[in-house]
Every structure is written in C-alpha cells, then in structure tokens.
Amino acid sequence: MYGDHVNLLPIPGEALFLPGFFSGEESNEYFNDLTTGVAWKQEPIKIFGKTVLQPRFTAFYGDEGISYSYSGITMNALPWTETMTKIKARIEEKYDARFNACLLNHYRDGSDSMGWHRDNEKNLGKYPLIASVSFGAHRIFQFRRYVEKIPIISVDLSHGSVLIMKGETQHYWEHRLPKTVQVTSARINLTFRLIID
Ligand SMILES: O=C(O)CCC(=O)C(=O)O
Numbered sequence: 755m756y757g758d759h760v761n762l763l764p765i766p767g768e769a770l771f772l773p774g775f776f777s778g779e780e781s782n783e784y785f786n787d788l789t790t791g792v793a794w795k796q797e798p799i800k801i802f803g804k805t806v807l808q809p810r811f812t813a814f815y816g817d818e819g820i821s822y823s824y825s826g827i828t829m830n831a832l833p834w835t836e837t838m839t840k841i842k843a844r845i846e847e848k849y850d851a852r853f854n855a856c857l858l859n860h861y862r863d864g865s866d867s868m869g870w871h872r873d874n875e876k877n878l879g880k881y882p883l884i885a886s887v888s889f890g891a892h893r894i895f896q897f898r899r900y901v902e903k904i905p906i907i908s909v910d911l912s913h914g915s916v917l918i919m920k921g922e923t924q925h926y927w928e929h930r931l932p933k934t935v936q937v938t939s940a941r942i943n944l945t946f947r948l949i950i951d
C-alpha cells in the first residue's frame with residue numbers, strides 16, 4: 755500500500771508523502787470549493803499569557819458531538835460538507851483508516867504560518883494516524899527532532915498531495931509550516947484525525 759510513497763523520517767516515526775494523490779483538476783475544484791464553502795475563523799489564542807490572533811484561518815468539522823481542544827481553545831465540530839466527505843472517503847479507502855474529525859487551515863499567503871508543535875493531544879491516542887491534504891500554493895513543511903531540536907527535514911507540500919504522519923512520529927518529531935516571502939497566494943490544508951474520547 756505504501757510502495758508509491760516517500761518515507762521522510764529516519765526511525766522512529768513514519769511520515770509518508772504522496773504528491774499528486776488528487777489530480778490537478780480535482781485539486782482546483784476542491785481548493786475553490788473549500789475557499790468559499792468553509793466557515794473560516796481567525797481565532798485568538800493565548801501564548802505565554804498574551805492573547806494574539808492565530809497567523810492563519812481555521813475551521814473544525816467532524817462527526818456529530820466531536821470537539822477538540824488545543825492552545826486553550828475548544829472547537830465544536832461543524833457537520834461535514836459534501837467536498838470534505840468526498841476527500842475523507844478517498845483517504846480512508848487508500849490508507850484503510852477511519853477519521854471522525856478534520857482540522858482545516860487556510861494560509862492567505864507566505865506571511866501566514868504554523869509554529870513548531872506536535873499533534874500529541876491525549877484524545878488522539880498514543881499512535882495517531884493523521885492525514886494532511888494540501889491544496890493551493892506549495893508550502894515548505896518541516897520536521898525536527900523534539901529533544902535535540904535538530905536536524906530539520908523539509909518537504910514541499912504540493913497541490914493535491916497527501917502527507918501521512920503515523921506510529922511514533924508525534925513522540926519524537928515536531929513539525930511546522932514556516933513563513934516565507936516567496937509565497938504570495940493561498941494554501942488550504944486539511945488534517946484528518948480520529949478523536950478517541
Ligand atoms: O498546514 C500544514 O501543513 C500543517 C498543519 C498542522 O500541522 C496541523 O493542523 O496540526
């Protein structure tokens with residue numbers, strides 16, 4: 755099943771990258787639909803006791819009754835849109851996985867970003883499988899070891915690509931989407947997750 759992927763990380767952890775999982779045509783359609791068809795919000799978050807706006811827009815969709823807490827905010831899932839359901843079904847089939855939630859990110863241009871973090875919330879379980887789908891502008895995504903903070907592994911997340919993070923990835927690696935002056939257009943990212951409680 756993974757023969758067509760590139761494994762980006764030395765062990766421990768597994769990050770599998772598959773560019774072009776969605777065709778250019780499908781990806782354009784999904785990008786346009788998600789740009790206008792998602793309830794995007796720029797949320798305030800608390801960092802070191804100070805309230806600031808997140809440097810991106812986000813939304814949270816999922817099965818009924820699912821909620822998700824991180825960085826001091828709790829998001830209640832909105833019901834899946836038709837487009838999200840289609841994308842989710844394709845990923846679930848390919849990876850023999852199941853997801854009940856999706857955190858979406860909208861980066862207006864290269865000045866929007868996401869800082870170093872791990873997706874290690876308790877309610878994702880010990881070995882979460884997270885599927886990250888990208889549409890729109892290419893952006894560099896980076897991994898670094900959590901303990902030593904080096905080295906950095908970079909991947910170009912392209913239009914229609916899928917990145918799977920699984921196994922012990924969230925134990926040993928942090929990831930981020932750095933700012934860049936080179937990108938002047940928008941990117942949309944969907945991270946499908948299975949929330950266990
Ligand atoms: O935009 C990305 O590729 C990163 C998203 C991410 O790491 C997250 O939502 O937890």
Ligand SMILES: [Mn+2]
Pocket residue numbers: 871872873929
């Ligand atoms: Mn993440």
